[in-house]
Amino acid sequence: MRFWLRHAVLNLGSSQYTLDDLHFKFKVQFEDRPMTSTATIEIYNLSPTKRATLTKGMPVILSAGYKGDIGTIFVGQILEYTIDAGIPDNVTKITAADSLDAWLGSNINKTYKGPIYAQEILDDLLNVFGIEVAMARLKTNKFYPRGRVCNSKTIKVLTQIVCGDCESRLIIRCGQIIINPPEEGIHSGFLLSPSTGLLLKSSKGESQDAVTQTNASAKSTRAAQNEAEGSMQRVCLMNYRIGCADLIRIQDSATNGTFLVKSGVHEGDRAGNWTTTLEVVPV
Numbered sequence: 125m126r127f128w129l130r131h132a133v134l135n136l137g138s139s140q141y142t143l144d145d146l147h148f149k150f151k152v153q154f155e156d157r158p159m160t161s162t163a164t165i166e167i168y169n170l171s172p173t174k175r176a177t178l179t180k181g182m183p184v185i186l187s188a189g190y191k192g193d194i195g196t197i198f199v200g201q202i203l204e205y206t207i208d209a210g211i212p213d214n215v216t217k218i219t220a221a222d223s224l225d226a227w228l229g230s231n232i233n234k235t236y237k238g239p240i241y242a243q244e245i246l247d248d249l250l251n252v253f254g255i256e257v258a259m260a261r262l263k264t265n266k267f268y269p270r271g272r273v274c275n276s277k278t279i280k281v282l283t284q285i286v287c288g289d290c291e292s293r294l295i296i297r298c299g300q301i302i303i304n305p306p307e308e309g310i311h312s313g314f315l316l317s318p319s320t321g322l323l324l325k326s327s328k329g330e331s332q333d334a335v336t337q338t339n340a341s342a343k344s345t346r347a348a349q350n351e352a353e354g355s356m357q358r359v360c361l362m363n364y365r366i367g368c369a370d371l372i373r374i375q376d377s378a379t380n381g382t383f384l385v386k387s388g389v390h391e392g393d394r395a396g397n398w399t400t401t402l403e404v405v406p407v
């Protein structure tokens with residue numbers, strides 16, 4: 125097979141498929157903000173028996189990479205699906221949301237008596253619902269001398285406490301909650317260069333140099349440059365290791381520096397795209 129190095133595993137409920145067994149393509153979107161990631165998956169010639177087992181809420185796990193090196197890029201559940209059986213290759217289209225989507229959309233009504241710190245409230249909320257927390261480190265642990273009332277959608281309550289009161293980042297990544305200071309990355313140290321999969325395609329022909337400066341004048345100049353340039357886009361070969369809020373180093377003929385991943389898309393097809401597109405900002 126021409127694309128033998130590509131490898132992906134799709135789990136739908138108790139069924140598991142690989143690209144060798146079944147032709148499917150996918151697009152997984154992720155962002156550095158308090159919202160769940162989404163995935164769209166198209167499956168070709170899924171058997172009638174398997175199509176009949178599909179239901180809303182069915183677990184979806186997608187892993188992608190290369191033979192001998194794959195990793196999870198999405199954990200969620202089916203939101204909706206359609207089946208187009210009227211064409212030669214019947215296509216099953218699935219839209220899925222992160223597995224925490226249903227819980228985050230639920231209502232919460234709970235009052236915490238003061239004095240109490242934000243971390244105590246968060247620990248209680250996350251423990252009560254049994255949510256997997258990959259990281260929970262607040263930039264500011266706000267103190268509530270008179271307590272706090274939590275009465276709204278769960279995602280709204282968490283966003284108000286984490287992002288508003290505690291000036292921290294809140295993201296949902298592969299079925300896990302991550303809370304940390306916004307100036308910090310989730311993972312760091314990955315080098316993206318032509319030798320590690322960086323492709324020539326980009327959003328524009330920008331030239332960037334984000335090498336850390338040591339004097340105040342240089343920092344001021346860099347800050348002005350950041351504001352003027354804003355974000356940029358880079359495309360690399362499929363890389364499950366890179367996700368939202370990661371700090372990565374980009375090196376090519378036009379760019380040399382450290383950047384924060386703001387959003388991105390993992391996109392794969394057995395005979396088409398096999399890429400990770402990143403929107404990054406210099407740090």
